[in-house]
Amino acid sequence: MSGVDRVEHTASGLRAHIVVEREHFAVDVALEVAAGETVAVMGPSGAGKSTLLQALAGLEPLTAGEIAVEERVVDRVAAPRVRTTPMNRGIVLLGQDARLFPHLSVRENVAFGPRAAGVDARTARASADEWLERVGLPGSGSRMPRELSGGEGQRVAVARALAASPRAVLLDEPLVALDPATAGEIRRMLREQLMGITTIAVTHDAADAVALAERLIVVEAGRLTQSGPVREVLAAPASGFVAAIAGVNRLVGVARDGGWQSGDVGLTSAEAASRALAATDGVALAAVFRPQDVRVVADGDSSDGNRWSATIMRLESTLAGIRVHTTAGQVDVSLMDAAGLEPGAPVRLRIDPAHVRFVPVS
CATH class of the missing domain: 3.40.50.300 (P-loop containing nucleotide triphosphate hydrolases)
Known part of the structure; x- marks a missing residue:
């Protein structure tokens, strides 16, 4: 041998x-x-x-x-x-x-x-x-x-x-x-x-x-x-912690009307497994999505998708541009799209339901 x-x-x-x-x-x-x-x-x-x-x-x-x-x-x-x-x-x-x-x-x-x-x-x-x-x-x-x-x-x-x-x-x-x-x-x-x-x-x-x-x-x-x-x-x-190392948002809320709710923020998912988890109102769920899949939109935006309001907490430079930390998730934007964004300012966000998953909260 x-x-x-x-x-x-x-x-x-x-x-x-x-x-x-x-x-x-x-x-x-x-x-x-x-x-x-x-x-x-x-x-x-x-x-x-x-x-x-x-x-x-x-x-x-x-x-x-x-x-x-x-x-x-x-x-x-x-x-x-x-x-x-x-x-x-x-x-x-x-x-x-x-x-x-x-x-x-x-x-x-x-x-x-x-x-x-x-x-x-x-x-x-x-x-x-x-x-x-x-x-x-x-x-x-x-x-x-x-x-x-x-x-x-x-x-x-x-x-x-x-x-x-x-x-x-x-x-x-x-x-x-x-x-x-x-x-x-x-x-x-x-x-x-x-x-x-x-x-x-x-x-x-x-x-x-x-x-x-x-x-x-x-x-x-x-x-x-x-x-x-x-x-x-x-x-x-x-x-x-796991969300941070995976580079995703994890927002904790509950199932509501077939979707996810936390305060004034409501999200839906196109994934069948996620919709099944959200079928029973009141069940604790976390909404998981990537910062790069979120868009900053104008107040009058009427395109399809989940939309919600948040407040900018801080801006962080990344290799790809700017990560915007808000009171309801993180958003990745380009340097050009970051123009005019500043801490304390309100912001309107949107994400396609295809990019949102719900996971149980134990």
């Missing part, structure tokens, strides 16, 4: 119930990741995402709960107590800092895990060179960590982690410190190299979740608030 051949795992990948008491709240999250699956984790700053990964890796003690990797319990608080050291869990954690050993060459960094597991030096070094080629750094084994760019350092960190044949990989925002072009390259490399490896990836970027993961779980204030296939979660945000 080649030093970089993958081992097929037939058991479930990772199953855990993480409970960690923090100063202001407890992180209490149950999750299960199938063997070979990648699950993305997103949530606001301070929500408990990194605590979740630290607990899985054995760097943060559990207050309660249990962690099992491929059906082997590596941490359990209840009797019989189990507490496996981080290095013996079969889990590797990759963070924003590559944390390479500065005194070892790139080759020796990658060979470190196999050698620590008893693989002879020659075989481990040959495997390291194969892994370096796989992550896009052929012939770089003799270089020292100080000679690497940030992106190269992350590639070596990935090679070092996977060379150790982990049962699960944890990613804690490994791309956040990289420039966009480098981050895109590393994202593509991760997608290729993590295929078939049980992975949990914490990220703040929806592009990472879409590119790397099959499923997305959202953690807010230490609790799991939404989960499902990545695109489905982003298309039907259950909270303002």
Whole structure:
């Protein structure tokens, strides 16, 4: 078998119930990741995402709960107590800092895990060179960590982690410190190299979740608030946070007369599933739509579509023009169309019902 051949795992990948008491709240999250699956984790700053990964890796003690990797319990608080050291869990954690050993060459960094597991030096070094080629750094084994760019350092960190044949990989925002072009390259490399490896990836970027993961779980204030296939979660945000990362408006109201109502604002949807949700008056619903699908119109506009009035709160420059934040949703307009718009001014908005969806509010 080649030093970089993958081992097929037939058991479930990772199953855990993480409970960690923090100063202001407890992180209490149950999750299960199938063997070979990648699950993305997103949530606001301070929500408990990194605590979740630290607990899985054995760097943060559990207050309660249990962690099992491929059906082997590596941490359990209840009797019989189990507490496996981080290095013996079969889990590797990759963070924003590559944390390479500065005194070892790139080759020796990658060979470190196999050698620590008893693989002879020659075989481990040959495997390291194969892994370096796989992550896009052929012939770089003799270089020292100080000679690497940030992106190269992350590639070596990935090679070092996977060379150790982990049962699960944890990613804690490994791309956040990289420039966009480098981050895109590393994202593509991760997608290729993590295929078939049980992975949990914490990220703040929806592009990472879409590119790397099959499923997305959202953690807010230490609790799991939404989960499902990545695109489905982003298309039907259950909270303002998810709406923000998905780049959509999410206005909370109730079903009224087959549509959606909040105060003086009423919207209809052309989608059959949305109309079905709105069939019962009084049901809590959120209206979801993209800022780029909203139009600013004159007071006398009589074109088809949903129309409502709002007040401009602030203007924000974007790459495409101006985002207008109003009391009833966000609107994207061109620089030309933004002329005359200012905070505090009333504005009339319109959107085609085909661009509006209703989602339940739990």
